[in-house]
Amino acid sequence: MRFACPFRAAAPALALLLVVGPAWAGTGPNPGDTAWLLASSALVLLMVPGLALFYGGMVRAKNILSTLMLSFIAMGVIAVQWVVAGYSLSFGGSPGPWIGGLDRLFLSGLTPETLSGTVPTLAFAVFQGMFAIITPALISGALVERVKFGAYTLFIVLWAFLVYDPLAHWVWGEGGWLLRMGALDFAGGTVVHVSSGVSALAAILVLGKRRGYPTERFIPHNLTMTLLGAGLLWFGWFGFNAGSALAANGTAVLAFVSTNTAAAAGMLGWLAAEKVRFGRPSALGAASGLVAGLVAITPGAGFITPGWAIVVGGLAGLICFRAVCLKERLGYDDALDVFGVHGVGGAWGALATGIFATVGAGSLITGDLRQFGVQVVGVVAAAVYAFVVTWVLCRVLDATIGLRVSPEDELVGLDQTAHGEVGYSL
Amino acid sequence: MRFACPFRAAAPALALLLVVGPAWAGTGPNPGDTAWLLASSALVLLMVPGLALFYGGMVRAKNILSTLMLSFIAMGVIAVQWVVAGYSLSFGGSPGPWIGGLDRLFLSGLTPETLSGTVPTLAFAVFQGMFAIITPALISGALVERVKFGAYTLFIVLWAFLVYDPLAHWVWGEGGWLLRMGALDFAGGTVVHVSSGVSALAAILVLGKRRGYPTERFIPHNLTMTLLGAGLLWFGWFGFNAGSALAANGTAVLAFVSTNTAAAAGMLGWLAAEKVRFGRPSALGAASGLVAGLVAITPGAGFITPGWAIVVGGLAGLICFRAVCLKERLGYDDALDVFGVHGVGGAWGALATGIFATVGAGSLITGDLRQFGVQVVGVVAAAVYAFVVTWVLCRVLDATIGLRVSPEDELVGLDQTAHGEVGYSL
Amino acid sequence: MRFACPFRAAAPALALLLVVGPAWAGTGPNPGDTAWLLASSALVLLMVPGLALFYGGMVRAKNILSTLMLSFIAMGVIAVQWVVAGYSLSFGGSPGPWIGGLDRLFLSGLTPETLSGTVPTLAFAVFQGMFAIITPALISGALVERVKFGAYTLFIVLWAFLVYDPLAHWVWGEGGWLLRMGALDFAGGTVVHVSSGVSALAAILVLGKRRGYPTERFIPHNLTMTLLGAGLLWFGWFGFNAGSALAANGTAVLAFVSTNTAAAAGMLGWLAAEKVRFGRPSALGAASGLVAGLVAITPGAGFITPGWAIVVGGLAGLICFRAVCLKERLGYDDALDVFGVHGVGGAWGALATGIFATVGAGSLITGDLRQFGVQVVGVVAAAVYAFVVTWVLCRVLDATIGLRVSPEDELVGLDQTAHGEVGYSL
Amino acid sequence: MKKIEAIIKPFRLDDVKDALKEAGIQGMTAIEVKGFGRQKGHTEHYRGAEYTVDFIPKVKIEVVVPDELAPAAVEAIERSARTGKIGDGKIFVLAVEEAVRIRTGERGEEAL
Amino acid sequence: MKKIEAIIKPFRLDDVKDALKEAGIQGMTAIEVKGFGRQKGHTEHYRGAEYTVDFIPKVKIEVVVPDELAPAAVEAIERSARTGKIGDGKIFVLAVEEAVRIRTGERGEEAL
Amino acid sequence: MKKIEAIIKPFRLDDVKDALKEAGIQGMTAIEVKGFGRQKGHTEHYRGAEYTVDFIPKVKIEVVVPDELAPAAVEAIERSARTGKIGDGKIFVLAVEEAVRIRTGERGEEAL
Numbered sequence A, B, C: 001m002r003f004a005c006p007f008r009a010a011a012p013a014l015a016l017l018l019v020v021g022p023a024w025a026g027t028g029p030n031p032g033d034t035a036w037l038l039a040s041s042a043l044v045l046l047m048v049p050g051l052a053l054f055y056g057g058m059v060r061a062k063n064i065l066s067t068l069m070l071s072f073i074a075m076g077v078i079a080v081q082w083v084v085a086g087y088s089l090s091f092g093g094s095p096g097p098w099i100g101g102l103d104r105l106f107l108s109g110l111t112p113e114t115l116s117g118t119v120p121t122l123a124f125a126v127f128q129g130m131f132a133i134i135t136p137a138l139i140s141g142a143l144v145e146r147v148k149f150g151a152y153t154l155f156i157v158l159w160a161f162l163v164y165d166p167l168a169h170w171v172w173g174e175g176g177w178l179l180r181m182g183a184l185d186f187a188g189g190t191v192v193h194v195s196s197g198v199s200a201l202a203a204i205l206v207l208g209k210r211r212g213y214p215t216e217r218f219i220p221h222n223l224t225m226t227l228l229g230a231g232l233l234w235f236g237w238f239g240f241n242a243g244s245a246l247a248a249n250g251t252a253v254l255a256f257v258s259t260n261t262a263a264a265a266g267m268l269g270w271l272a273a274e275k276v277r278f279g280r281p282s283a284l285g286a287a288s289g290l291v292a293g294l295v296a297i298t299p300g301a302g303f304i305t306p307g308w309a310i311v312v313g314g315l316a317g318l319i320c321f322r323a324v325c326l327k328e329r330l331g332y333d334d335a336l337d338v339f340g341v342h343g344v345g346g347a348w349g350a351l352a353t354g355i356f357a358t359v360g361a362g363s364l365i366t367g368d369l370r371q372f373g374v375q376v377v378g379v380v381a382a383a384v385y386a387f388v389v390t391w392v393l394c395r396v397l398d399a400t401i402g403l404r405v406s407p408e409d410e411l412v413g414l415d416q417t418a419h420g421e422v423g424y425s426l
Numbered sequence D, E, F: 001m002k003k004i005e006a007i008i009k010p011f012r013l014d015d016v017k018d019a020l021k022e023a024g025i026q027g028m029t030a031i032e033v034k035g036f037g038r039q040k041g042h043t044e045h046y047r048g049a050e051y052t053v054d055f056i057p058k059v060k061i062e063v064v065v066p067d068e069l070a071p072a073a074v075e076a077i078e079r080s081a082r083t084g085k086i087g088d089g090k091i092f093v094l095a096v097e098e099a100v101r102i103r104t105g106e107r108g109e110e111a112l
């Protein structure tokens, strides 16, 4: 979709041909493309538990279940929201530039026979739904250890309606204004990463710092969990990026290879920066760096060659490491660095797409200045919109139901106070 | 298979056409369908370690390895049993209504070229084998913390011969009586979940309660492990359900979407019930609820729309939560609630298929009363058969080699006494 | 590739036909085959975190992050090395018998349209790259708890150039001498397992024993982690072996089924040996045995029937258990038994391929004595080459930058001293 | 005041706590420890290697009581911790010179 | 010499350590323990079942000091550990007969 | 009776245990603790932040012995725990007024 859409909007028939490939003459879905899209959807779903572990390992033991739950509950509420209305608002018909229509509420009208390109539209819908799930879960990394579970749950549902669904429509929906402008976002650099990153920043400005931050110790309680999570994220990201070709074709393969390469380079970039700064590369650095590389290659995965992916990923590692270090000086408490990694990394990736894209799109290195400009517009538009709406939403929630747990509950830990459980009894 | 079979039995040629899709004219396997079936088989295999973790997190630390082993050993013995005889007994030729033939011992006659529909028969065989592996592993959740490892291993092998293989034949095998009656079981609601759930109940009636239950504390030792397991189960269940279409077609996609939706709704249903009952939704509740939703959608995944899947899953969360709470009053010790979740959830799902099926099958809401009746027959038949045979089998084993470890060993923990190891030395 | 290559070298057109299957008449990539190869690549990538956990659970808690990092860093440096030069050296043009050409540096010339057989060449390249990543990570199991992180990182990069890339070319590269001789190595028995196993042995002869070995306690600190790792390895190995068919065809399916069966049989073999020797089968034994079974079936997965796979896997469990027990008597410190499992198991598998292959290849049981001889040559050549080069490389590194951490650092643990972190703060 | 330290089998902790409460004791502290003694350990095996584990998980309870309550406390522990099998553990009694309740600054028996 | 044992709330550990350092104490030992007392526990629920948890995580600090330093050490702990809320914990003082520094074999107050 | 408490480096535990056994002691209890003292800690870094860790993992051994065995026990620990490097730890000796074997009810030195 992400690849087909720019074309489809302008010339659907051509796009169809391109996507279908020369040999597919059937009228039903292409089994190979469908297989890949289903596998990719499953992979992206797995990223959510992966993210939960990635985040969970970084918090203190008393908040481990609470942190996991912030991701898991997104699988609960957003998967349902998507079926009920989210898909329709993002990709429904009667297209406008800002939001989709209401004709696809409850996915109505989508039967197993309905096709989009070479795959059943339902497959496209569920694949997109996985993106809608993971995006708010990403935000949770900034809010951990102090946000109320109930308020957070309400927040992400509203955020889906107010921020995610519109943004997805802008960038990927038929008639979306950024799509029409030609913004390149292969797999969600702006829709997913910029939007979650700046929303995280907006939310913590309302939510405030964790009690005792930064004077007390905030030491990751289980980095093996974080590394496992990072491994699952890498694995799942193949679905995220290469699945966004919406077919098992050469573009998917290119996206796959560039994704793998950028993740590796991101890890090396971050570790190099740590080696220089602290003298020792760390395991948390490896995990963070590979995620930074993955974030950065996301918008350009299908447009950037593996060689350039080394540059995009490697710089992502360096840049995000710097961004994360800045936090302390700026004095906000983005607990698990959602802004530093996803906001900054996503923005870098969107710009990098405008710098290094050479396959099926132009960029600075091919002399296409306009594309770079469009990329800037895309990032700024998504960032401003997400920031403002999220900030207002959080203020309203905080003033009404309250976003933050009591100081006592924060001290005891949210596992016990919010969920009545304990993470470990070893 | 699960979908094709009802048709194939009646009209193989038609089914083949349906399954193959309009454009497949080749004589070899369809690569897309084959790719999906292999991917699905791998996903279902992964559910076994996923289940092991899901269960493992809920026991006490002294029995963690023992609990993991009850799932892992199923991968060992049943994978071999399936190749040696299980596949043949379930799906072998010279079909009778009760059991398959012996012509496929050691998968003989199945070469890489042998096809079933559009895929190599070997792919079908291994996919089915994964179901045969996970079903007895599900039972283990009821027996943990007190069952003898050796006796359990023997039990599951005999159970495969006496319960699983016949049931699989009834429901999915050529000439199986439930298949002929038109029972709908897309991916194993009765064969896998009802059968394992009631077998668990039968087995614990013989095995007895854990020492100290329910007065002592039986607190999950590592809920992060349980959540990781639940995440892997969700992921793997896409293979379980959508793979059961045996092709990468629209039915697979529908099953995929409904599965995802029901899992989410199941989580929400359970959490809502907890919120009402205890005032706090829990992480274990989220994990349990999503599994309940997955169990319930299993028999109907390919027949039920995503909209109805919200209802099926949501109710599954509520119903299974109630079932689990009942346990204490009834006074048996189904340690990890296999009956409450798989027995009850599986039965609910099989009936729900008869209530909500609208795609490719009739149900109450389409006015098909007969189908609902058939579903009831299917559940009752599977439940009674599995219960009786399991109970007799367990009595015999208990009277001969003994099913239960000594009280001392139970006190010290099975990791040390049965395996000579310790789970953690942190 | 692994299957196609022997044919392709001799008769490319025929091979193409064979691989493509009867119905594929398109000029673009086959989506089904491509989907399977991408899925397989993702699966093999996941094996690396899986391996990290498998190994990580076996070390002492103070070295857990360090052990994980030895695998993760391979994802970082080798993924980049492969794109930069490794692929070209292994599979580049201007073929010689010993090494590939330099025409594919930075994967140049490989566009999304470039095909190999039915799949984009880039897909083949990335799939192969995953093998190049995991092979040095396998070696790390022998070096844990005492190797310097920086020196190890340099070691694996040099090892990739000096050992892996040449070996891959010998066995799978166009014009490779072992390929021309007709050596069968479906998915890397010699290239991956024999080579990593004997290299591990060579490296520890230079590196020396861990402080206190064997008198002190070297007890696995977290066997649940090891079992999870083993589960992920089993799952990922489906990509490793069945993906090596490079298409979603009957051969892939056969490889899949035999892989599953051998893993199961390997587990049973090892557990049986433990039962006899210690009276108790162990969880670590189950994990080790299934890996042994997977290792052993790797070279023959596409040539051996599931029935014979029981024999190959079961014997692998027994043989590797014996090999591991021998270690103590021989007095070297192969910390996590890389030689015992991968070296010995890989060699057994390569020979077993020459004994039991019946599908698409001959062997002892089909009366093909020559094939068995060729297999012996393959194992010996790979083993001798890998051993000698690794030993020299380690000596040089040890003499220059030093391979081993200081005794104090070893005592305190590498997590703290090399990475400035701690694994757990529960 | 006396400090009573009891090393007991972990699964007796709840019973011991209840017995002490009944004996009128309102506070105590429990610690996970490893004990070495007459109760023999077990062997573990990991791949080829066999290890003997001599240290067995125990729980240590520490409770400070007024002098006159000490015999009753010892007796309560003895009774509730006993299984009659080897490894039931020990009780040690030590003299305490001073006790302070941090919250209030109370001293002596008041503080307990 | 005196042995001072203090049971405190875990999150006060760093402050207590600093206060003891200021009071001139150069060494101490900390232990994770579970406390039972007036501070009430909480309930946990797992599927249907509800459990009351009476034991609350605490940290125990042990520090051996020369007799004359004991009052200052007690006072330092009292001050730095106090939150004023129930469950702040206790300080106990016991007599120590001998101290040895393993590294040097020094005896008595020298060894501290 | 005397209670001997020794704080040692964790990797010396097995040696200390053996030395005590040789000295005729049949039971002891070991506890994982964190020590603060002259041995300096280390720094850890997590993303941007750097933390100094002052508390170092140690093992505390507690053994109660008849008075006459105390010097030998102290000496055994001293010898077996010593590495000569800073942080080797301390031995403290306290008086014990009573000992009870829970299993049998034996009192005093009989109970050890």
Ligand SMILES: Nc1ncnc2c1ncn2[C@@H]1O[C@H](COP(=O)(O)OP(=O)(O)O)[C@@H](O)[C@H]1O
Residues within 6 Å of the ligand: D007, D034, D035, D036, D037, D038, D039, D040, D056, D058, D085, D086, D087, D088, D089, D090, F026, F027, F028, F029, F030, F062, F063, F064, F065, F101, F102, F103, F112
């Ligand atoms: N002399 C001792 N000093 C300190 N602790 C001891 C001593 N002897 C035994 N213990 C503790 O008491 C526990 C039980 O002792 P053991 O000799 O096994 O059995 P029993 O208490 O039945 O004699 C030991 O595991 C150890 O923790």
Ligand SMILES: Nc1ncnc2c1ncn2[C@@H]1O[C@H](COP(=O)(O)OP(=O)(O)O)[C@@H](O)[C@H]1O
Residues within 6 Å of the ligand: D026, D027, D028, D029, D030, D062, D063, D064, D065, D101, D102, D103, D112, E007, E034, E035, E036, E037, E038, E039, E040, E056, E058, E085, E086, E087, E088, E089, E090
């Ligand atoms: N008599 C006692 N002996 C040993 N430890 C005690 C005793 N009383 C209380 N404690 C410890 O002190 C902690 C705090 O005591 P508690 O009664 O809850 O509050 P407070 O210290 O404010 O009176 C307890 O959790 C327990 O660990």
Ligand SMILES: Nc1ncnc2c1ncn2[C@@H]1O[C@H](COP(=O)(O)OP(=O)(O)O)[C@@H](O)[C@H]1O
Residues within 6 Å of the ligand: E026, E027, E028, E029, E030, E062, E063, E064, E065, E101, E102, E103, E112, F007, F034, F035, F036, F037, F038, F039, F040, F056, F058, F085, F086, F087, F088, F089, F090
């Ligand atoms: N005054 C003290 N009271 C209690 N424990 C102490 C005291 N001084 C030191 N320790 C313990 O002894 C350990 C070793 O002490 P340290 O000063 O580091 O080295 P050394 O024993 O070589 O003098 C510390 O980590 C701490 O656990």
